[in-house]
Amino acid sequence: xxxxxxxxxxxxxxxxxxxxxxxxxxxxxxxxxxxxxxxxxxxxxxxxxxxxxxxxxxxxxxxxxxxxxxxxxxxxxxxxxxxxxxxxxxxxxxxxxxxxxxxxxxxxxxxxxxxxxxxxxxxxxxxxxxxxxxxxxxxxxxxxxxxxxxxxxxxxxxxxxxxxxxxxxxxxxxxxxxxxxxxxxxxxxxxxxxxxxxxxxxxxxxxxxxxxxxxxxxxxxxxxxxxxxxxxxxxxxxxxxxxxxxxxxxxxxxxxxxxxxxxxxxxxxxxxxxxxxxxxxxxxxxxxxxxxxxxxxxxxxxxxxxxxxxxxxxxxxxxxxxxxxxxxxxxxxxxxxxxxxxxxxxxxxxxxxxxxxxxxxxxxxxxxxxxxxxxxxxxxxxxxxxxxxxxxxxxxxxxxxxxxxxxxxxxxxxxxxxxxxxxxxxxxxxxxxxxxxxxxxxxxxxxxxxxxxxxxxxxxxxxxxxxxxxxxxxxxxxxxxxxxxxxxxxxxxxxxxxxxxxxxxxxxxxxxxxxxxxxxxxxxxxxxxxxxxxxxxxxxxxxxxxxxxxxxxxxxxxxxxxxxxxxxxxxxxxxxxxxxxxxxxxxxxxxxxxxxxxxxxxxxxxxxxxxxxxxxxxxxxxxxxxxxxxxxxxxxxxxxxxxxxxxxxxxxxxxxxxxxxxxxxxxxxxxxxxxxxxxxxxxxxxxxxxxxxxxxxxxxxxxxxxxxxxxxxxxxxxxxxxxxxxxxxxxxxxxxxxxxxxxxxxxxxxxxxxxxxxxxxxxxxxxxxxxxxxxxxxxxxxxxxxxxxxxxxxxxxxxxxxxxxxxxxxxxxxxxxxxxxxxxxxxxxxxxxxxxxxxxxxxxxxxxxxxxxxxxxxxxxxxxxxxxxxxxxxxxxxxxxxxxxxxxxxxxxxxxxxxxxxxxxxxx
DNA sequence: GCTCTGCTAAGAGGA
Numbered sequence: 053x054x055x056x057x058x059x060x061x062x063x064x065x066x067x068x069x070x071x072x073x074x075x076x077x078x079x080x081x082x083x084x085x086x087x088x089x090x091x092x093x094x095x096x097x098x099x100x101x102x103x104x105x106x107x108x109x110x111x112x113x114x115x116x117x118x119x120x121x122x123x124x125x126x127x128x129x130x131x132x133x134x135x136x137x138x139x140x141x142x143x144x145x146x147x148x149x150x151x152x153x154x155x156x157x158x159x160x161x162x163x164x165x166x167x168x169x170x171x172x173x174x175x176x177x178x179x180x181x182x183x184x185x186x187x188x189x190x191x192x193x194x195x196x197x198x199x200x201x202x203x204x205x206x207x208x209x210x211x212x213x214x215x216x217x218x219x220x221x222x223x224x225x226x227x228x229x230x231x232x233x234x235x236x237x238x239x240x241x242x243x244x245x246x247x248x249x250x251x252x253x254x255x256x257x258x259x260x261x262x263x264x265x266x267x268x269x270x271x272x273x274x275x276x277x278x279x280x281x282x283x284x285x286x287x288x289x290x291x292x293x294x295x296x297x298x299x300x301x302x303x304x305x306x307x308x309x310x311x312x313x314x315x316x317x318x319x320x321x322x323x324x325x326x327x328x329x330x331x332x333x334x335x336x337x338x339x340x341x342x343x344x345x346x347x348x349x350x351x352x353x354x355x356x357x358x359x360x361x362x363x364x365x366x367x368x369x370x371x372x373x374x375x376x377x378x379x380x381x382x383x384x385x386x387x388x389x390x391x392x393x394x395x396x397x398x399x400x401x402x403x404x405x406x407x408x409x410x411x412x413x414x415x416x417x418x419x420x421x422x423x424x425x426x427x428x429x430x431x432x433x434x435x436x437x438x439x440x441x442x443x444x445x446x447x448x449x450x451x452x453x454x455x456x457x458x459x460x461x462x463x464x465x466x467x468x469x470x471x472x473x474x475x476x477x478x479x480x481x482x483x484x485x486x487x488x489x490x491x492x493x494x495x496x497x498x499x500x501x502x503x504x505x506x507x508x509x510x511x512x513x514x515x516x517x518x519x520x521x522x523x524x525x526x527x528x529x530x531x532x533x534x535x536x537x538x539x540x541x542x543x544x545x546x547x548x549x550x551x552x553x554x555x556x557x558x559x560x561x562x563x564x565x566x567x568x569x570x571x572x573x574x575x576x577x578x579x580x581x582x583x584x585x586x587x588x589x590x591x592x593x594x595x596x597x598x599x600x601x602x603x604x605x606x607x608x609x610x611x612x613x614x615x616x617x618x619x620x621x622x623x624x625x626x627x628x629x630x631x632x633x634x635x636x637x638x639x640x641x642x643x644x645x646x647x648x649x650x651x652x653x654x655x656x657x658x659x660x661x662x663x664x665x666x667x668x669x670x671x672x673x674x675x676x677x678x679x680x681x682x683x684x685x686x687x688x689x690x691x692x693x694x695x696x697x698x699x700x701x702x703x704x705x706x707x708x709x710x711x712x713x714x715x716x717x718x719x720x721x722x723x724x725x726x727x728x729x730x731x732x733x734x735x736x737x738x739x740x741x742x743x744x745x746x747x748x749x750x751x752x753x754x755x756x757x758x759x760x761x762x763x764x765x766x767x768x769x770x771x772x773x774x775x776x777x778x779x780x781x782x783x784x785x786x787x788x789x790x791x792x793x794x795x796x797x798x799x800x801x802x803x804x805x806x807x808x809x810x811x812x813x814x815x816x817x818x819x820x821x822x823x824x825x826x827x828x829x830x831x832x833x834x835x836x837x838x839x840x841x842x843x844x845x846x847x848x849x850x851x852x853x854x855x856x857x858x859x860x861x862x863x864x865x866x867x868x869x870x871x872x873x874x875x876x877x878x879x880x881x882x883x884x885x886x887x888x889x890x891x892x893x894x895x896x897x898x899x900x901x902x903x904x905x906x907x908x909x910x911x912x913x914x915x916x917x918x919x920x921x922x923x924x925x926x927x928x929x930x931x932x933x934x935x936x937x938x939x940x941x942x943x944x945x946x947x948x949x950x951x952x953x954x955x956x957x958x959x960x
Numbered sequence: 961g962c963t964c965t966g967c968t969a970a971g972a973g974g975a
Contacts, residue, residue, distance in 0.1 A: 166971050186972075195972040267969070278970050293973065307971095390974055494968050509969055539967045633965055662968075699966045721965090749964040841962085873962070894963050918962045 054134045055147055056094045056159070057084035059125045060109035078122030081109040082131060091272050091317075092504070094132065095446050113139065113148040118155040121362050124369035125157060132159040134272065154358065156274055157365040158372050160442035161435070165277025165310040168360065171367050172306045174384040175377035176406060178367070180391055180398060183549045185542065188704040190229050193222060194236065195292040198243045198330060199280060202290050203524065206264040206281055207473025211248055215240050217472065221678045227685030228708050243292050243330040246346045250328070261285075265524055267496075268314035269503045271445040273361055274368060279311040287311035288326045300327040300348050309360045312352050325352050371435070374428055379407030401553055415552060418564050423552050426725055429754040430544050436751035440536035444496070445503045449531065456487045456874075457534045462519060464499070464528045477510065477521040477529045486878065488534060491515050492664020495532045497523060502533040509535065543702030547729035550707075555732065562597045562768070563760075569597040569771040578615055582801065585612045588773040592616040592715070592738040593623070600765055600772035601740040604798050605789065605930035606780025606900065609740050613640055613715055614647035616738065621652055621692055625712035629695040630730040632748070636718045636898060638667040641695045645673075648693075658691035660700055698722060702729040709733055716740065718898070719761035723748045727760040739764065744793040745927050746897055777801035780900055782808050784828040785929070785936050788957040792950065793926045810934050813902060816861040825856065829936045831958040836911030836941045841875040843909045846939050850905055851883035853937060857903060864888050868901035870928045872918045876909045893928045904932035908940030913947050922950050929954070 061081040067074055084107075088094045112133060114122040125131065135152035138145070149155065170178040186192060197218050204214035219226070219233050219240065226236055263282040270276070281288040289308045295301060300308075308325035315322050327348045370377060379386065379395070386392050386408040393411075400410035402420055414420065443452065452458035462479040470476055477497060489495060491512050498507035510523035512532070521529060552560070561567035571594045578589040585608060591599040593616060603609025613629075620627050629644060631637045641659060648657070659666055659673040666674045673695075675688055688694070688709070698716070700706055714734035716727060720741035726748065731737040743762040750756040765772050776797050778786060783806035790798035800806035809828060811818045824830055832853070837845045850869055857867060869890040871877050880890050889901065906928050910919070918924065929936065938958050945951040 164970070169971090189973080191973045193972075197972090199972070265970090276970090280971090291973085293975085388975075488964095492968090511968075535969080537967055537969080539969090540965085543967085635965090665967085697966065703967090726966095746963085749966090751964090892963065894965095916961050921963090924963080 053087060053089055053136055053138075054091060054094050054132065055082070055084055055087050055112065055136055056130070056132045057082040057086075057110075059083075059127050059129045059131055061127055063122050063125050065119050065123055076116055076119040078114045078119040080112045080114060080122050080125060080131065082112045083107060083109050091134075092445075095271055096448070111141075111144065111146045112136070113141075113146060114155055115149050117358065117362065118149050118153070121155045121157055121365040124365060126369075126373065129369070129372060130158050130160060132156040132272070154273065154361050155365070156272065156361065158368040159272070159274045160446070161368045161371060161438050162269065162274055162276045162441040163364050163367055165275060165307055165314075167367060168275070168310055168363055169303050169307045172363055172382070173303050174379055174389065175366070175370070175381040176379035176395060176408075177384075177389070177391055179377045180394055182542070183398065183545060184394075185546045185704075188225060188228060188708060190231060191292075193225055193229065194239055194243075197222065197236070197240050198292045199290055201240060201244045202247055202280065203264040204473060205244070205248060205251060206262050207524070209473045211241075211244060214472070215244065223679040223681050224675065224677045224684040224688070224705060227681035227683075227688075228705060231681060233681060246330045247290070247328060250347055263525065267507070267509050268311065268318070269441075269444065270314050270317045271503055272317050273313050273364065275310055275314060275364055276441070277310055277314060279314070282311075282315065283326065285315065285320045286322050286324050286326065287315065288328060290328045290330065292330050295327075295329040295348070298348075300329075300350055305350060305352075305356065306360055306363070308350075309352055309356050313357055313360060316357075323352055324349050326350075371431070374431060376404055378405045398553065416564070419552055419560065422564070423548065425755060426548050427545070429752065429756045430541055430548065430725060432752040432754055433544070433750055433756060434538060434541040437536050437538050437541060440534075444533060449501075452533060453485060453487070458502075459485060459487050459489060459519075459532045460530075461485055462530045462532065464530050465518075467526050467528070469526075470522070473524075475523050475526045476513075477523060477527060479519045479521075479529050481517055481519060487532075489515065489532060490664075492662065494535055494537075495521075496535045497521050497527050497529040498531050498533070499528045500530060502531070540699055543699055543729060544723065544725040547702055547732060548725040550732045551725070551728035555728075558597065563764075565767050567597075569595065569599070569768050571595055571599075571771075576619075578619055579612075582608070582775075582777055584773055584775045584777065585615070588612050588775060589616045589619060591771070591773055592713075593619045595713075595736050595738065595771070597736060598764070598768075598771055599738045600761065600768070601738065602742060602765065602772055602774040603740055604742055604744065604775065604778065604794050605926075606778035606786075607775035607798075608777075608779055608801075609742075609775060610640055610643045610717070611647075612775065613717055613738075613740055614643035617644050617693060617715060618647045618651065620713055621648065625692075626710075627693050628701070628709075628711040628714040628730060628734055629693060629717070630698050630701055630714060631717040631719075632698055632721050632726060633718070634661060634665040634667070634697055636721075637661070637695050637697055638670050639898065640715075640717045641670055641673070644693060644695075652692065655687070656690060656692045658688060658694050660688075660694060660696040660703075660706060665697070698726045698729045701733060706733065711735070713737065716761075720759045721746060721748050722759050722761070723750060723756040724758070724760040724763070725756075745923055746894060747921075747923065779805055780933050781930065782806065782828040782934055785932055785934075788829075788954060789926055789930050792953065793922075808934050810860070810862065810902070812934070813862065813866070818860065820860045821856065825853075825935070825937070828934060829958050830938070831942075831955060832937060832939045833942045834939055836909075836944070838911045840915070841873040841909065842879040843876060843907065843911070844879060846907045846909060847876070847880045847883045849939055850880055850907055853905055853939070854884050854888055862903065866902035867905065868896065868899075868903070868931060869905045869907065870896050870931065871907040872909055872924070876907055880907060893924045896931055897927050900931050900933060902933050903935040903937070904928075905937045905939060908938070908945065910944040911941050913944050914951065919948065919951075925950065925954070 136147040139148040312322040396411040399406035400412040403414040461483040496502040497510035508523040510521040514520040574594040579586040711734040719739035
């Protein structure tokens with residue numbers, strides 16, 4: 053029997069005398085949520101405590117070594133104890149651990165196997181790794197290559213073919229490292245050769261069953277990882293190093309033991325593990341056994357597996373309490389550690405206690421406070437990502453599908469083996485269900501359940517009526533689940549670290565308000581018909597530190613960016629162009645290319661990003677990762693303009709690059725650490741954005757929701773310029789946004805803009821429209837159907853409006869419909885023709901249409917947080933050029949002052 | 961309560 057619950061108070065640890073001698077025990081007061089005989093039921097939607105009654109917590113006694121884990125618990129933490137026994141003590145009903153039990157602290161927090169491996173070496177090493185990541189270096193790249201080739205060999209691929217293909221795939225990285233493909237191939241061949249020989253031997257003498265890399269997730273132990281290989285049900289771990297000792301290294305054993313736990317959960321019974329040290333060649337005879345083989349088998353007892361779970365518990369408890377490891381937790385000797393210097397520097401600069409000691413002087417207090425604040429915020433965000441992982445087993449299939457996090461309606465059709473041993477999986481969709489999955493996404497493809505069934509990480513190649521995936525191993529796929537990624541949080545943390553610990557002092561003086569941004573003299577006029585745009589370009593070009601361009605809707609900020617980049621390029625500078633979304637990067641890049649015209653060879657502009665992220669028309673500029681190292685390197689280094697998302701700016705490849713200036717578009721949509729990821733790479737930076745439009749998208753509510761752009765506008769107003777002439781909206785349309793959000797400063801750039809109406813469009817006769825639609829802004833009062841996130845009345849009325857516009861000669865593609873909720877978006881889509889763009893406010897940001905119809909989806913009152921953020925209204929109302937129609941319930945809109953003013957304007 | 965984009969994964973090694 054297993055139990056799961058919430059710790060309800062202090063844990064008491066003591067020693068008692070038993071018939072076996074002196075034993076430790078910990079008494080944990082636990083508010084029990086579920087008691088069940090199988091783990092699946094343990095995690096199924098946990099019942100709320102009985103109505104109103106305060107349940108007395110039950111005491112759970114953790115015996116012997118489990119006291120160490122129990123000692124980590126704090127009130128409010130989650131606890132899972134497997135295989136408990138019922139226990140009556142002084143008339144009280146209790147539970148206690150048995151010899152079979154595992155105690156798991158915060159079981160929903162899914163810990164990586166590599167994290168446990170780092171942690172056992174030294175908890176502080178785990179922390180340092182998390183802070184700064186592993187930079188690009190040859191031993192690591194080579195290790196990765198050898199692993200890939202090993203996987204290929206297991207899948208039956210020819211050795212030489214695999215080496216060639218894998219080395220080619222890493223062309224860009226190898227180029228940056230200055231390695232030649234021949235030398236790398238030879239190096240990999242030496243390592244892989246040893247494995248091949250060993251593999252052959254095994255195949256001849258015994259009935260081996262093999263499986264290459266598999267992602268394994270344990271809902272019992274809260275561990276996830278990818279085993280290099282599984283042989284006859286036991287883990288095989290490959291190491292590209294030399295080890296002539298009799299025993300594998302302890303941390304390697306711990307790693308293998310993690311995989312053993314993961315395999316046991318899937319019904320295996322694992323008692324051995326194998327470590328393969330590829331540098332052990334025939335010349336390096338094992339000093340004790342005389343062995344020639346690279347393989348070392350070792351037995352894995354119960355004790356090791358439980359030790360591993362205790363390590364995992366330490367890590368999980370530390371992450372839940374936001375602790376910072378000092379190194380004293382473990383017994384590693386600092387003088388043997390490769391990271392000793394880094395450890396001391398980080399300790400010194402952040403004034404942290406550490407076993408290695410401190411070096412240097414601490415950062416100013418404001419910077420340490422900033423670091424702590426954002427560290428906490430990013431870790432909070434990380435825990436939200438972990439909540440997403442837990443949902444893989446805590447929610448059932450239908451809940452996941454309703455949440456748009458899974459497609460469960462697939463019918464497996466076929467699979468075929470690709471060249472190189474990978475697999476292509478095909479399935480058809482049996483319903484029109486929506487999900488947030490898109491082509492190019494990495495997903496968990498399973499034959500029923502992402503954790504309990506047969507599942508593989510797979511790439512979505514195609515997603516329409518048919519679904520096509522590629523994966524390392526075959527799966528009869530019937531379900532796809534979103535696979536959450538910590539990549540963004542990892543990179544935010546590294547960017548924060550780099551900004552504070554590696555950033556130059558002058559930059560930090562400006563960011564922390566200790567110095568004002570400075571500007572050089574610029575005589576040139578860049579734009580002669582728009583004073584603010586010209587001022588913005590002048591500031592951007594002349595900035596010694598930074599410039600801030602505030603661009604309200606339609607004010608030509610993309611053009612301004614492009615003009616500024618052209619000026620910088622003409623001055624011989626190397627420019628980084630970045631933004632949070634791929635869409636924003638491609639938009640800005642498009643304008644830059646147009647502006648540069650023939651002034652720059654096209655091979656001097658490079659877009660860095662994944663194939664699925666980069667828009668098709670920008671694909672010719674995309675930097676391929678694979679190829680001849682020297683060519684790939686030259687392409688990147690030769691580029692004078694490099695465009696990439698801020699997340700990509702945090703990649704190992706981009707971190708090797710340096711720029712004179714970084715321009716960040718849509719900067720108000722970026723968190724502070726996200727902005728650092730881009731500007732860390734450049735001497736100076738220019739942020740362009742509008743903090744009156746949508747803020748950064750984050751899961752947790754904390755300081756990440758305010759952008760660096762907004763903070764700097766307040767801190768250094770003199771470094772900012774607001775563009776004030778808009779080229780988009782008819783004057784009537786613009787009026788409300790201008791007065792409500794921009795102090796009345798937003799004006800039409802030209803009389804033509806102010807006066808534009810539908811009459812200007814070819815083939816449109818406004819007089820055929822009903823009178824009510826003659827005004828560029830109109831309100832259509834619809835009482836609404838009273839539902840929460842949809843409104844069929846509004847949807848029907850919108851369909852009629854579209855027909856009316858169409859019969860007046862308007863093209864469907866000139867009409868956009870905006871709704872606050874996704875549910876209403878799909879409701880409206882059912883009513884209107886396909887080529888009318890219907891989407892949420894959030895997704896409409898950055899684009900515009902001739903006609904915009906807004907569906908407020910509210911009856912009687914404005915319910916929900918979505919209406920509280922007025923920035924969203926600003927975005928919705930500033931998308932149209934010539935006509936805006938607001939559809940909603942007047943009673944509801946009148947209930948809030950901003951919406952009431954909006955209504956007055958629309959009806960005026 | 962609601963909106964929401966990023967990103968190959970996770971692990972690769974040095975003595």
